Amino acid sequence: MYKWITMLLICSLFITIHRVSPAEASSITEYEVKKNLEDLFSERSNYLAERNHHMEQYYDIKSPLSRQAYTLEVKRKTYLHTWAEYRNMKITDCKSKIHISKIHIKDQTATVSLGHSQQITYSYNDQMSASHSFGLGTWHAVTLKKDHDQWIVSKEWYLDPLEENPRLIAEGIPSPPPDRPVLKEGKKYKRKQAVAYANKYAGIAWRTNDKVRYNAKYKNYNNLGGDCTNFASQALGDREEGGGLPMSGPWRYHFPKGGTKTWVQTDAFKNFLIYSGYGKRIATDSFSKLVEKTAAHPYGAIGKLEAGDLIAHVMHNDVDHFSIVTGFDQRGYPLVNSHTADRFQAPFDLGWDNKTTYILIHIQD
Numbered sequence: 001m002y003k004w005i006t007m008l009l010i011c012s013l014f015i016t017i018h019r020v021s022p023a024e025a026s027s028i029t030e031y032e033v034k035k036n037l038e039d040l041f042s043e044r045s046n047y048l049a050e051r052n053h054h055m056e057q058y059y060d061i062k063s064p065l066s067r068q069a070y071t072l073e074v075k076r077k078t079y080l081h082t083w084a085e086y087r088n089m090k091i092t093d094c095k096s097k098i099h100i101s102k103i104h105i106k107d108q109t110a111t112v113s114l115g116h117s118q119q120i121t122y123s124y125n126d127q128m129s130a131s132h133s134f135g136l137g138t139w140h141a142v143t144l145k146k147d148h149d150q151w152i153v154s155k156e157w158y159l160d161p162l163e164e165n166p167r168l169i170a171e172g173i174p175s176p177p178p179d180r181p182v183l184k185e186g187k188k189y190k191r192k193q194a195v196a197y198a199n200k201y202a203g204i205a206w207r208t209n210d211k212v213r214y215n216a217k218y219k220n221y222n223n224l225g226g227d228c229t230n231f232a233s234q235a236l237g238d239r240e241e242g243g244g245l246p247m248s249g250p251w252r253y254h255f256p257k258g259g260t261k262t263w264v265q266t267d268a269f270k271n272f273l274i275y276s277g278y279g280k281r282i283a284t285d286s287f288s289k290l291v292e293k294t295a296a297h298p299y300g301a302i303g304k305l306e307a308g309d310l311i312a313h314v315m316h317n318d319v320d321h322f323s324i325v326t327g328f329d330q331r332g333y334p335l336v337n338s339h340t341a342d343r344f345q346a347p348f349d350l351g352w353d354n355k356t357t358y359i360l361i362h363i364q365d
Contacts, residue, residue, distance in 0.1 A: 030103055033110045033144065036151040037098055041116060045094035048077050048120070058153055060145075065155035072160060082166035083350060084122055087333075088173055092131055093121040099204060108146040109154070115139050116158070119206035124331060132329040135206030136161055137342030161341040161351040168353035170287035176332025177299040181306050186365025189236070191308035194243030194363075198235045198324045203342030214339070215241075219258045227339040232310055232322040233263045235337075236278075236363065243308065243363070245278060266319035270312050273361055279310065282360035287349045290358060305334050305360055311348050312359035319359070323348060 046052045059070040084091050099115040116138045123131035140158040144151045183192050199207065201215045214220055214227070218234055221227040233253070236243045247253065250262040251272050262268040273279030283290060283301035291300040305311075305325050311334070313321040323336035326345050335345040349356070 029105050033103060033105065033112065033151070034100060036144065037100070037112065037114065037142070040151075040153070041096040041098050044073060045096040045118060047073065048080065049091055049094040050077075050081070057150070060147070060152050060154070063154065066153055069153050069156040072156075072163070076160055076162040079162050079164050079166045079169075080120070083169050086169050086171060087347075088125050089122045090125060091120065091122050093119075093133075095119040095206070097206065110144045110146075110151075112142045112144065113140070114142065115204040117204050117206040127330065129330045132335075132345075133206075134335065134346040135202070135342075135344035136346065137202070137204030137206070137344075139204075159341050161343065164351055164353050168355065170349065170352075170354035170356075172288040172291040174291045174302055174332045174334075175293065175299050176328070176330070177303040180328060180332075183307050184365070188245060189308070189363050189365050190242070190244045191306070191363070191365065193241060194235045194308045194324070195326050197238055197242040198231075198326050198337040199344070200241070201231070201234070202337045202344040203339055205337070205342035205344035205346075207344045217255065218253065219256075221258075221264055222340055225264075226321075228322045229266050229269045230259055230264045231337075231339040232324050233259060233269065235324050236310075245363075248276060248278075251276070266312070266322060269322065270319050270359065270361070273310070273363075277364065279361040279363050282309075282362050284314075284357060284359045286354065286357055287352075288354070290360065299332065301360060302334055303332065304362065306362065309363055310361040311336060312361065313352060314357040314359060315355070 040058055043052065043055065043058070047055050055070060055073055060066040061070065081091060095118070097117040099117065100112060101115065102113040104111045118136045119133050120136065121131050121133040138158045138160065140156060142156045143154040145154045183195065185192055200212055203213055215234060218230065221230045234242055237245045237247060250260055253259045253263050262272045274281055282304045285301065290302050293300060297303060307325050307327055309325045311323050311325065312319045313323070321338065323338035323343065325334050326337045327335045329335060334348045336348045337344055
């Protein structure tokens with residue numbers, strides 16, 4: 001999570017500086033910019049789904065910053081399709097929605113802050129069953145310039161959850177267990193409610209109900225190191241809508257001040273879960289090992305996960321991210337929700353490489 005702190009601060013500063021000034025921008029010009037941005041992000045999704053093969057017209061390839069923005073889109077497409085090939089999948093569709101929060105227009109330049117909700121759909125190459133769609137949500141700071149009646153991306157910053165090296169994708173394909181435990185409410189942990197909470201407050205990640213963002217009664221830690229652990233704690237511990245695990249010892253949220261270190265910090269949260277008895281470690285290993293069939297785990301260690309359990313993503317012996325399991329696709333692939341960047345029912349290893357270790361944590365009912 002902390003690998004994105006610098007970029008988050010840059011985006012936050014950019015968004016703070018550029019605010020809408022009605023006196024500066026006519027509604028016609030704003031409409032023109034908005035329409036161009038809608039077309040841009042729609043074409044990016046077409047490009048990602050391989051429905052078109054050219055995006056250069058939206059960029060000035062001679063400009064280093066514009067070329068950098070274009071190169072990012074090329075790299076994320078390469079990564080996504082390479083990842084799908086490793087999983088015996090194909091990407092079948094991509095869609096986009098944008099949520100513009102601020103626009104500043106001056107002369108022939110527009111600086112815009114917006115949220116991007118993207119839906120990505122995949123299917124397995126060896127099955128005739130239904131496809132699965134998942135959602136991603138990112139915040140963008142974009143500068144557009146108009147050149148000969150064409151708006152181009154002058155520069156852009158956002159935290160891309162697909163910004164990984166396609167040569168470092170872990171090998172392996174999950175195998176579904178014959179009987180997945182029925183999602184139930186335990187004596188201590190309301191598992192169904194925890195999953196419903198994670199689905200409701202998945203930020204701007206594309207989903208059926210995209211009107212709800214984060215739960216406003218909790219502090220947003222995205223600009224303070226990341227909100228993933230705060231979100232996982234909420235899903236487990238919110239008394240009204242979440243899993244209802246009682247706050248205990250150092251794991252507490254003080255309204256409206258914020259959460260304790262154990263509530264919001266990845267390693268402290270992981271240690272609390274395991275040593276408090278709230279959680280039980282299923283396994284710690286690489287993706288390839290976790291999907292491998294063994295005598296102890298005939299369907300791989302991931303076959304022991306239930307919806308409402310947690311996955312800790314470890315980089316360089318340090319927990320970097322937390323996500324909550326919200327379901328499984330038709331091949332038993334664990335699907336997760338998280339913040340920073342926002343994910344909704346996304347394959348749990350998407351956006352991580354073969355150097356990542358995962359800690360699978362079962363929450364005790």
